[in-house]
Amino acid sequence: MDTIYGLIDYRGDIRSSKKCIFKKTTNSDEQIYVPKSIKGYKFIEGKYYVSKKTKNNNEYLFLEYLVNGVIDIYYYRDDKGDHYYVSKDNNILYELKNNERSVLIDDVTYIKENKEYIGTLKYLFKESPRIVKSVENIELKHKSLINITKDYHNEVCPDQICLVYEKSIAKVKNKFGLIVGLNMFSISDNNVTDDDYYFRNSNFNFSIAPSIGIYYKIHLPRLNEKLFF
Known part of the structure; x- marks a missing residue:
């Protein structure tokens, strides 16, 4: 061929x-x-x-x-x-x-x-x-x-x-990072069922809470060049 x-x-x-x-x-x-x-x-x-x-x-x-x-x-x-x-x-x-x-x-x-x-x-x-x-x-x-x-x-x-012919494969790569965000909470009593009657007429205020965290990512090119954990 x-x-x-x-x-x-x-x-x-x-x-x-x-x-x-x-x-x-x-x-x-x-x-x-x-x-x-x-x-x-x-x-x-x-x-x-x-x-x-x-x-x-x-x-x-x-x-x-x-x-x-x-x-x-x-x-x-x-x-x-x-x-x-x-x-x-x-x-x-x-x-x-x-x-x-x-x-x-x-x-x-x-x-x-x-x-x-x-x-x-x-x-x-x-x-x-x-x-x-x-x-x-x-x-x-x-x-x-x-x-x-x-x-x-x-x-x-x-x-x-x-x-x-070997393609040069990168070594294992480790990456750390910081994650920052905001969480917004809001609850409505419009759809409260009879079983949840104690929520009726409650004061549900809209609230915002900050969040912070870290992430860790590892690249294993020898196992698979497209694989990340």
Whole structure:
């Protein structure tokens, strides 16, 4: 299929891995694309999603393309958390795993990370002993993976450009503010029922009372760029 341009309804990482809701114009009907129906979709100067078949659950997903180089980095999120994949020379797709297990020490249970992804990265970066040594300190996060992959690419393939598609996401933002207002009260006895007879002929004066408060708003762009609490 040829490339088409239009509007994409972006609703965060989880939904973006499952479907793409597209319109050619604001007045056009919505078209829903799933990973098996298109090769991918991209935002201008933003996120880039490609259709890939993942080995662990044997299904097609739109993976966010983070790095395009000698080694490619992909990402998606589901209800269980963040998932990263890598491939070398457009070959096998490896998942970067970090399973956890419970360890009992002196009757206290601790959670230990297995960090299987370190072994996978060492294997993929084996052409660079320097990079292999630095893998031990890598966290399974966007910034760490992008930086080490770019570093590896520039060392083993300096004549080719390493493309980074990741859109820069703002950090968590906290905002406080002051709310000031006026409350106006007015009661009429015109509609008083027989059950409320004791209100009849009462003196209900119009009154105004000031109110003051504070608000707190938090923005979580990594969870959803449009989500505020």
